[in-house]
Amino acid sequence: MKQKLWVFLILVILVAAGCASPAEKDKKDDKKQSEHKTEQSIKYHRIISLMPSNTEILYELGLGKEVIGVSTVDDYPKDVKNKQKFDAMKLNKEQLLKAKPDLILAHESQKGMDNKVLSDIEKKGIKVVYIPETKNFEEIYGTFEQIGDITGRKSQADTLVYDTKHRVEAVLKDVPKHQKAPSVFLEVSHEPEIYTAGKSTFFNYMLEELQAQNTFDDLTGWKKVSKESIIKHNPDVLITTEGITRSDYLKIIRKRGGFENIDAVKKRRIEAVNGDTISRPGPRIDQGLKALRDAIYRDEQ
Structure with a gap:
């Protein structure tokens, strides 16, 4: 239940975050820079x-x-x-x-x-x-540094950036060689409606870093999609990030009419990854990235 609540929370927050204007973000950046100069001693x-x-x-x-x-x-x-x-x-x-x-x-x-x-x-x-x-990833590392500056833990933040960066690089280095980028559908939520990640999202960025193609890269942001549109896009791999098991996700897919015609279903490329590690931009992001990599390339490892 907590994982479903987290999925809902992150969807609401990220959609809301996308509504901020460039001017507002510039003001925040200016304020943040001035704060950094005075916060370190607090x-x-x-x-x-x-x-x-x-x-x-x-x-x-x-x-x-x-x-x-x-x-x-x-x-x-x-x-x-x-x-x-x-x-x-x-x-x-x-x-x-x-x-x-x-x-x-x-x-x-x-x-x-x-x-x-x-x-x-x-x-x-x-x-x-x-x-x-x-x-x-660079913005995630920037968050580590920001919180480190605010709390007087700059050196610890620098170490965290260094360690996380190297773990991420190790995951990306081990992406299996492949001739064609697999088309991946990331299902962020299935109830009460199906949501996925389009362009300008961290999920889309991770897919690109893993040399995979986001099935819905024709959309921008976190979007609701229909069953018909998923069938039409015909992904090679279906992945849920909702925190449910692979077997539970398979049961959901089997109840969707027309999904038996999708390549991912025909080849039984129905996967599940930990919704927390993949969606939280924090110190465990390399674990989420590795889980996503292994799910995409399960048949090639």
């Missing part, structure tokens, strides 16, 4: 993280003890089960204030979704930092 001891990826970064930077609260969909590392939970989709100002945080890490889209709550929190003297959406 130590935070009561941190609330409203995104699982930010939580994982904080723990990797050695700040697990300073984290006092996380989102209701946080489930990694195991220690988060002992932290106070906050509904990132519907923030409660009184609950946040009662926790007495000195730093809140939120996603940039939450500035629009929960603008009044978080702006009121800032007026109380509590630092609120909005972490931007990431669409490639």
